[in-house]
Amino acid sequence: MDTLLKPDLGLMIWTIITFLVMVMILKKVAWGPLLKSLDDREGKIKADIEAAEKNRAEMERIKTDYEAQLTGIEARARALLAEAEKTGAQARETILKDAEAQARKIHDKTLAELEAEKEKISRELRTELGALSMEIAEKIVKRTIDKKVQEDALQDFLKSLK
Numbered sequence: 188m189d190t191l192l193k194p195d196l197g198l199m200i201w202t203i204i205t206f207l208v209m210v211m212i213l214k215k216v217a218w219g220p221l222l223k224s225l226d227d228r229e230g231k232i233k234a235d236i237e238a239a240e241k242n243r244a245e246m247e248r249i250k251t252d253y254e255a256q257l258t259g260i261e262a263r264a265r266a267l268l269a270e271a272e273k274t275g276a277q278a279r280e281t282i283l284k285d286a287e288a289q290a291r292k293i294h295d296k297t298l299a300e301l302e303a304e305k306e307k308i309s310r311e312l313r314t315e316l317g318a319l320s321m322e323i324a325e326k327i328v329k330r331t332i333d334k335k336v337q338e339d340a341l342q343d344f345l346k347s348l349k
Contacts, residue, residue, distance in 0.1 A: 316348070317348070321340070321344075324340065325337065
């Protein structure tokens, strides 16, 4: 057991040499490719992060454009609705004015026809009333009044009716 506690210089040198050779072999065979794959992975992750940032910035730009277009479309829609309301109001006013004008024409025409009919009936009534009055007067004073007096009385009566 003494030998385990006493270091042997030859064994120590060979252990160090073996360790260094193993480190070089591991560096070349395992650590190099492992470090290279870690570096490659780190580069890929950085590239993915940059691509994601670019995509996010592009999406923000697209979102801003979309919102601007949406605002423009909404403004245009409001303008079109306002124009449609204005056009509708103008059309309604025009239709109402035309209807009022036609109603006035019909009213005036009806009044004129009624007035003409009234005058016609009035003349007919006067004529008939005069003739009837003359007949009555003639029967009353049948033989006392001559024809000339009857005509004058009829004309006076008609003038007084007018």
